[in-house]
């Protein structure tokens with residue numbers, strides 16, 4: 798079965814664009830097809846704010862892997878690109894988050910889909926809306942565009 802998923806990718810250390818590019822290349826080496834990708838956005842850090850600006854983007858992929866296999870690949874790519882988890886929410890060379898996987902709702906100790914914070918993160922919603930604003934986010938039952946409007950109303954800076 799061919800699955801459709803959306804990944805949020807971010808980097809705020811070193812050659813940030815290079816890390817984004819290498820992460821996408823690595824996904825393709827794992828027979829994951831990248832069908833669409835957003836622009837790259839420079840964004841203020843959220844959560845742990847005492848760190849450098851991020852570069853963020855969202856990509857749409859096609860894969861026969863299941864969500865847990867995809868998670869393992871994302872974690873492997875983060876290791877390959879020298880991600881060090883020194884401060885939990887701190888700076889990282891690369892971060893690959895699965896935000897949506899088909900219309901699945903998954904709650905396990907190591908994987909929650911839809912990503913539990915995606916609906917409050919402009920650095921996820923804006924790039925996602927750029928490539929597909931009509932998606933209905935399962936469990937929240939709101940389209941990306943409605944959530945984006947709510948975020949814009951709150952004036953959250955990207």
Ligand SMILES: Nc1nc2nc(S)n(CCO)c2c(=O)[nH]1
Nearest residue numbers: 807840841842843844851886920
């Ligand atoms: N702007 C921005 N802030 C962030 N805070 C964390 S943690 N992250 C890592 C993703 O969970 C980011 C990020 O990718 N972008």
